[in-house]
Amino acid sequence: xxxxxxxxxxxxxxxxxxxxxxxxxxxxxxxxxxxxxxxxxxxxxxxxxxxxxxxxxxxxxxxxxxxxxxxxxxxxxxxxxxxxxxxxxxxxxxxxxxxxxxxxxxxxxxxxxxxxxxxxxxxxxxxxxxxxxxxxxxxxxxxxxxxxxxxxxxxxxxxxxxxxxxxxxxxxxxxxxxxxxxxxxxxxxxxxxxxxxxxxxxxxxxxxxxxxxxxxxxxxxxxxxxxxxxxxxxxxxxxxxxxxxxxxxxxxxxxxxxxxxxxxxxxxxxxxxxxxxxxxxxxxxxxxxxxxxxxxxxxxxxxxxxxxxxxxxxxxxxxxxxxxxxxxxxxxxxxxxxxxxxxxxxxxxxxxxxxxxxxxxxxxxxxxxxxxxxxxxxxxxxxxxxxxxxxxxxxxxxxxxxxxxxxxxxxxxxxxxxxxxxxxxxxxxxxxxxxxxxxxxxxxxxxxxxxxxxxxxxxxxxxxxxxxxxxxxxxxxxxxxxxxxxxxxxxxxxxxxxxxxxxxxxxxxxxxxxxxxxxxxxxxxxxxxxxxxxxxxxxxxxxxxxxxxxxx
Amino acid sequence: xxxxxxxxxxxxxxxxxxxxxxxxxxxxxxxxxxxxxxxxxxxxxxxxxxxxxxxxxxxxxxxxxxxxxxxxxxxxxxxxxxxxxxxxxxxxxxxxxxxxxxxxxxxxxxxxxxxxxxxxxxxxxxxxxxxxxxxxxxxxxxxxxxxxxxxxxxxxxxxxxxxxxxxxxxxxxxxxxxxxxxxxxxxxxxxxxxxxxxxxxxxxxxxxxxxxxxxxxxxxxxxxxxxxxxxxxxxxxxxxxxxxxxxxxxxxxxxxxxxxxxxxxxxxxxxxxxxxxxxxxxxxxxxxxxx
Ligand code: HEM
Ligand SMILES: [Cu+2]
Numbered sequence: 058x059x060x061x062x063x064x065x066x067x068x069x070x071x072x073x074x075x076x077x078x079x080x081x082x083x084x085x086x087x088x089x090x091x092x093x094x095x096x097x098x099x100x101x102x103x104x105x106x107x108x109x110x111x112x113x114x115x116x117x118x119x120x121x122x123x124x125x126x127x128x129x130x131x132x133x134x135x136x137x138x139x140x141x142x143x144x145x146x147x148x149x150x151x152x153x154x155x156x157x158x159x160x161x162x163x164x165x166x167x168x169x170x171x172x173x174x175x176x177x178x179x180x181x182x183x184x185x186x187x188x189x190x191x192x193x194x195x196x197x198x199x200x201x202x203x204x205x206x207x208x209x210x211x212x213x214x215x216x217x218x219x220x221x222x223x224x225x226x227x228x229x230x231x232x233x234x235x236x237x238x239x240x241x242x243x244x245x246x247x248x249x250x251x252x253x254x255x256x257x258x259x260x261x262x263x264x265x266x267x268x269x270x271x272x273x274x275x276x277x278x279x280x281x282x283x284x285x286x287x288x289x290x291x292x293x294x295x296x297x298x299x300x301x302x303x304x305x306x307x308x309x310x311x312x313x314x315x316x317x318x319x320x321x322x323x324x325x326x327x328x329x330x331x332x333x334x335x336x337x338x339x340x341x342x343x344x345x346x347x348x349x350x351x352x353x354x355x356x357x358x359x360x361x362x363x364x365x366x367x368x369x370x371x372x373x374x375x376x377x378x379x380x381x382x383x384x385x386x387x388x389x390x391x392x393x394x395x396x397x398x399x400x401x402x403x404x405x406x407x408x409x410x411x412x413x414x415x416x417x418x419x420x421x422x423x424x425x426x427x428x429x430x431x432x433x434x435x436x437x438x439x440x441x442x443x444x445x446x447x448x449x450x451x452x453x454x455x456x457x458x459x460x461x462x463x464x465x466x467x468x469x470x471x472x473x474x475x476x477x478x479x480x481x482x483x484x485x486x487x488x489x490x491x492x493x494x495x496x497x498x499x500x501x502x503x504x505x506x507x508x509x510x511x512x513x514x515x516x517x518x519x520x521x522x523x524x525x526x527x528x529x530x531x532x533x534x535x536x537x538x539x540x541x542x543x544x545x546x547x548x549x550x551x552x553x554x555x556x557x558x559x560x561x562x563x564x565x566x567x568x569x570x571x572x573x574x575x576x577x578x579x580x581x582x583x584x585x586x587x588x589x590x591x592x593x594x595x596x597x598x599x600x601x602x603x604x605x606x607x608x609x
Numbered sequence: 610x611x612x613x614x615x616x617x618x619x620x621x622x623x624x625x626x627x628x629x630x631x632x633x634x635x636x637x638x639x640x641x642x643x644x645x646x647x648x649x650x651x652x653x654x655x656x657x658x659x660x661x662x663x664x665x666x667x668x669x670x671x672x673x674x675x676x677x678x679x680x681x682x683x684x685x686x687x688x689x690x691x692x693x694x695x696x697x698x699x700x701x702x703x704x705x706x707x708x709x710x711x712x713x714x715x716x717x718x719x720x721x722x723x724x725x726x727x728x729x730x731x732x733x734x735x736x737x738x739x740x741x742x743x744x745x746x747x748x749x750x751x752x753x754x755x756x757x758x759x760x761x762x763x764x765x766x767x768x769x770x771x772x773x774x775x776x777x778x779x780x781x782x783x784x785x786x787x788x789x790x791x792x793x794x795x796x797x798x799x800x801x802x803x804x805x806x807x808x809x810x811x812x813x814x815x816x817x818x819x820x821x822x823x824x825x826x827x828x829x830x831x832x833x834x835x836x837x838x839x840x841x842x843x844x845x846x847x848x849x850x851x852x853x854x855x856x857x858x859x860x861x862x863x864x865x866x867x868x869x870x871x872x873x874x875x876x877x878x879x880x881x882x883x884x885x886x887x888x889x890x891x892x893x894x895x896x897x898x899x900x
Contacts, residue, residue: 166665167664167665168665169665170665170675170679171675171679172663172665232686235682236679236682236683236686237679239678239682240675240678240679240682241675243674243675243678244671244674244675244678245665245666245671245675270682270685270686270689271685271686271689272689273686273689274686274687274689274690274692274693275689275690275692275693275696277690277693278690278691278692278693278694278843279693281839282693282694282697282839285839289803289804290804290805291803291804291807291831291835292831292832292835293697293832293835293836298828298831299828299829299830299831299832300832301700301701301704304696304697304700307696308693308696308697576664576665581667
């Protein structure tokens with residue numbers, strides 16, 4: 058056991074002498090770092106639950122017949138999977154864990170602007186999760202994560218209201234986080250930390266928060282309307298009662314398209330940090346990356362109709378939405394180009410976080426490009442509601458958002474815990490995840506293009522090969538997700554001490570001790586340099602000093 | 610942050626209070642009794658500012674800016690929340706303009722108008738409370754906040770009466786008083802509460818002679834009343850929250866927390882109250898005045 062003492066006075070230390078005091082010091086904490094850890098644990102538990110549902114789905118799909126689950130149970134399984142992964146893992150994931158931990162540290166503040174609101178948001182998250190899980194235990198929901206009406210409002214006989222209540226409450230948790238981030242970034246920056254000296258992670262967290270505060274209330278009221286309609290049998294979305302089910306889809310996607318950017322934008326921010334740190338270069342085109350986040354936040358509000366090409370919206374609306382969808386791909390592409398340019402002539406070291414970053418770039422490109430396919434009305438009409446769409450969004454959500462999340466967790470793990478994890482296992486599991494991921498989801502593009510619809514548990518024999526491939530890949534992927542849980546946990550006891558700045562990176566968070574002291578900065582720093590102020594020749598220096606055996 | 614700590618030596622000019630640990634460690638250790646406080650942060654030197662400055666802010670100005678911006682951002686989320694209802698409203702009014710014009714006759718416009726005036730006056734009293742707080746007139750602040758609360762309760766009372774009118778019609782009574790007092794019950798000729806029993810009457814008073822009698826659900830008429838009930842009751846929930854906030858503000862003013870240099874709570878509470886009023890200012894014409 059490496060018991061060498063971590064720096065005294067860090068936020069993990071407890072003065073608590075009784076269990077009650079210990080309990081209080083964690084569950085009533087207002088320290089953004091402790092709240093981040095609360096979120097880390099709870100969000101990962103939800104991730105595992107969502108993964109469990111995914112396992113059931115993939116096992117069922119190994120054979121063309123429905124031998125494991127009935128059609129009804131299958132509906133409930135993929136709905137549970139979708140709801141947990143979207144509402145309780147991806148949307149809060151990076152902002153609530155990494156954002157909560159890093160935003161104050163990166164801008165030189167002692168805490169979030171509203172520490173108690175921050176804690177409250179965690180309780181809301183847990184309450185929402187409890188509702189959703191209760192609904193699952195008492196039979197689950199079969200509407201899909203999209204709650205389409207009039208099925209959800211009139212016909213479904215599953216626990217729609219309980220689940221909706223969960224998503225609704227969880228929405229307010231994200232709103233609380235979003236408000237906190239916006240205010241913190243506006244008002245709590247250290248002297249000298251101008252907007253254009255902010256790390257790009259802060260820019261992307263800011264853009265994410267804008268989306269959260271503008272979009273989440275809309276889905277909140279929409280879900281509320283569905284619940285009311287269900288309870289009192291009144292027909293706002295039910296065509297039989299004069300209502301319009303398309304209105305639901307408009308309101309839902311007005312939130313949920315921007316919500317996909319809530320999931321991916323923080324990931325973009327993480328990747329910018331990783332690429333800079335492991336290329337030892339300033340990020341190429343800093344302003345472009347910063348503004349592309351803002352552009353995505355704004356444009357993201359204009360494209361919801363691409364989810365409704367076949368829902369009976371007018372052809373002209375479809376064409377406009379198609380065109381706008383092309384536009385929103387531009388800022389995403391700008392980021393990819395700038396990261397690539399940052400890598401160019403960088404001193405690249407293939408440490409675990411960097412493996413995730415590179416994996417992210419490859420997978421997100423595939424996910425984004427297939428998004429453009431889907432944005433073209435003619436192609437979408439062919440593949441909508443097939444596994445092609447399923448593959449598309451898993452490439453961006455798993456290949457993008459989760460890869461970035463894992464990369465970020467590894468990169469800042471030494472800062473959060475004060476200890477290093479096993480680099481060997483880190484690299485191995487990153488590769489396993491990459492291989493397993495592609496094996497799971499690439500066949501889904503093919504099978505979807507061939508005509509396999511999504512959300513069915515039986516399928517024609519000829520698709521079996523591809524489905525088996527996908528399920529086998531999912532097994533590998535699962536192993537890849539489990540290994541990090543093991544070595545990261547072990548590192549808490551056996552990890553080498555990290556020191557303040559194990560990656561030799563720039564950024565205020567690396568100037569404080571690891572783990573940071575409770576109030577982050579003994580003295581509020583004064584910032585005089587831009588972000589990523591690596592020496593212009595840092596990369597060449599590194600190359601010149603390279604010896605066999607030094608880190609890659 | 611106890612007020613008792615104000616006895617500590619005046620803060621130096623360094624922006625971050627804790628920085629003084631580095632600057633004059635001996636002095637701090639000599640004077641502070643709180644180095645082992647649960648937060649683990651050293652003494653603040655509260656003499657430079659009031660007790661309300663939270664430890665993670667550097668200056669009162671920063672704290673005020675954060676609180677105000679936070680409230681504004683929150684108000685944006687509120688606008689978007691109601692925005693969803695307004696969107697639904699726009700879609701259905703676009704689809705069924707005649708239905709809207711006809712249905713609006715069945716809302717109690719005189720009561721709605723009175724309520725609008727009540728709320729606008731309450732906005733005025735809140736605004737006056739803010740300036741009274743700035744001027745340090747404590748009793749005046751409390752009085753104005755209480756007047757605001759009275760007006761808010763009056764609004765909710767009238768609103769509740771309007772609702773009960775609709776419900777008493779569904780139960781077969783002409784007025785809520787008869788319903789409660791056990792008056793004469795008659796056959797239900799209208800029920801404007803959305804649901805299974807919804808019944809839109811051919812009303813002689815509207816002036817629309819050929820207005821159809823539409824029984825049951827399945828008519829766009831019910832959409833109007835559905836949106837009316839959802840929007841106004843969501844608004845009423847916000848009024849309840851607003852009343853709680855006003856009560857809290859009056860309480861802390863009475864306790865002496867509010868001073869001419871620290872009245873941010875009154876300001877941002879006032880902002881919230883104004884928002885509720887503005888929402889009503891939109892709801893009123895959109896529902897009551899569209900005939
Ligand atoms: C590069 C820009 C992107 C474009 C052009 C794009 C385009 C599209 C289109 C057109 C669809 C509708 C397909 C259909 O239902 O027929 C779609 C579905 C979807 N996309 Fe994307 N997308 C992009 C990025 C993303 C990102 C970054 C995410 C999430 C992190 C994402 C998540 C989803 C999800 C979850 C769905 C399926 C929703 C459902 O029906 O359940 N997309 N995308
Ligand atoms: Cu979309």
